[in-house]
Amino acid sequence: MSPSPRHFAHRVVGVALIVRLVAITVATFTLVGETMTAPILFSTVALGASGLLGLAYPAVLDFVVRHPLALIVDILVTLAVVATLGVESPFVLATFSTALIVGVLFERRTAVAAAVVLVAGYLLAARVEVLPDRGFMVAVGVPVLYVCLVAIGSVVQTAHEQQASAAREIALARESAASADERARLAREMHDSLGKTLLGIALAADALPMWVERDPAVALVEARGLAGGARQAADEARRLLVRMRVDQPDRPLVEVLASVCQQWQAHHGIPCRFTCAGAVDLSTDARYEILAIIGEALENVARHARASVVDVAVHGGADGAVLLSVQDDGQGFVPQSDGTSPRGHFGLTGMQERAQVAGASVTIRTGVGGGTRVLVQHPARLVRQIADEVA
Template sequence: MSTVQRDFTQRVVAVALIVRLLAITVALFGMIGEQITGTMLASVLVLSATSFSFLMYPSVARFVVHHPLAVVADLLLTLLVLAALGVESPLVLATFSTALVMGILFERRIAVLGAAALVTGFLLVDRVQGPPTTGFMINLGIPALYVGLVAVGSVVRHAHEREVAIASDLVEANRAVAQADERARLAREMHDSLGKTLHGIALAAEALPVWVERDPPTAVRYAHGLADAARQAAAEARALLVRLRADQPDRPLAQVLADQCRSWAAETGIECTFVSHGAVDLSTDARYEALAIVAEALENVQRHADASHASVTLVGAEHGAVRVEVVDDGRGFVVLDGEVSPPNHFGLTGMRERAAQAGATLAVSSTLGQGTRVVLTLDPVKETSGVR
């Protein structure tokens, strides 16, 4: 039995025992005006004590859930109460919870045996105490209730087991989808950046032997170009791996952004504050692009802003939209019209391309001497409709 199933079982058994306490209370109210015998009082105390021990002491509850055979003791206690008070006592109401608990804790075959033992014991007590009692409730109604409550407990148990199994299958399916998305994203990244660089290196390497024979000085320039391209490919590969490690689909987006902000602050020495408003998240593709845009914005702060503080804010906007802001208090720059990056800010073009890939909008505002604000807004309607 998994931890989730144990917790659920413990809660349901607790509810059954609360019902037992309520049944004892109802039975006592029903006996107002009658003489309370010592046997009656002892039965009430024993039934109440067993219920309170489960409800008040977690160690007792865990023991019962981990060792369902302990319910056999409760079954014997129930039969002893019936034998002591008789099958017509109002406290018979308090024995119904035993049937429900057996159905919840035991597998179906064992629960059926428990129901048979409870019904047999009930009818046997009735026969042993004297002439068999006549009446529908004694001969058929109460035994049928015992069987029905065992069946109800068994149905609840198996329904929860199916729910847990379905939830587990759903988690596995989501994990498989996330892994497929990661593979597709890796393929796109390699094709868009690293693949093109490596293709250029391959073409240059093919031409190099020809230039070595025909024009050695040109071959030297080609060799230097190959070295530069190889360094660029290595840098692109490292950046790709960093971005892939930064995206952790199994963790909430707020946690990943907070770690990204913390790591950047530790690496650069620039203070970075992360703030989140509302529980928000994105699809695997969109959050990957959002994390890459935040990383590029923070890199721009480090390289160009000469800032002492930066902040990253994640906000759940209206109609389910998500807004991510990166703000710094650096020197700022003049924002040009159009989609081109300003001088020395080539990363803005890539950020706008990534925003378009995620079906998002990117707004950059900056004032000289007053810092820069980058705002990424992701609309779930565009995101789910395939806008990329």
């Protein structure tokens, strides 16, 4: 994310002040062996103090950034140095930073006016000073450099503002896309589970008055079925809300998984160890489905495994590949050849369906008495190196 315009201005002005101090140091060394006159001492102190104050006291720098007109004092000091020491003095190098700061802090019209003042003041000082031979840098180079540095500062500041604006628009677009994904997931979840249950309840409720009139005994059975369906719908709604609360897109996936493991351990009293290796990042939609798969795997451990410990691991690899595993030391089971749930169960089938939606794959490694390991690979064709490392 790009820094804010004010923070960016702080950084550029800070660099310009450092350059000013370096230029003052260089100019001072060129005068070694000469008499330290009052004008030279005044110029050194005036230019050096402004640089040191801005660097040593951030409040001063922040004041200048928030109130650019305060820079007029620095412009006047610059012109005073040029007028006092002459246009051929090496201290003129230290005044170039003023032009850059003007371009960064002032809006374009004000920056142009300040550039005109700098150039006019310099040319006036050059005209007053009697020089036997005016070189190219004295006559043309320095004024052109003032203008160029003001222009560079202005362009850099404008480019940064455009970049910051583009970053804000991208962030808003991502937020809108995440909201759309969230609505789509909610609709899919309600259609796949809660919607079907509610439809069954509605059909049974429509038929109940008829059975009350024709066969009260059947009506009683249907009424009990309605009550069971209502409980099932309430349970599905609760599980749906829990799954939606698990994922927090503003938090890193690793933090969310660690929190899931801690909460599961606290609820079931079974140690759940979490480890992570490598950088891990997934899209909002993929991480939602994969978190649901991990949650289902942990739920299966709590219901069926009779495990004494569970290990949840995440491995990040090249090209954004991610491998997640949930391994327990429980009693295991005899898996189906196609990887789906045994008869009368639906957990493994749901995992496979969610993995397909996320563009991932699920592999179950288990056996009677040998514990169970659930491997989730995203994308489905994971880099072989990662799988070999955790095998």
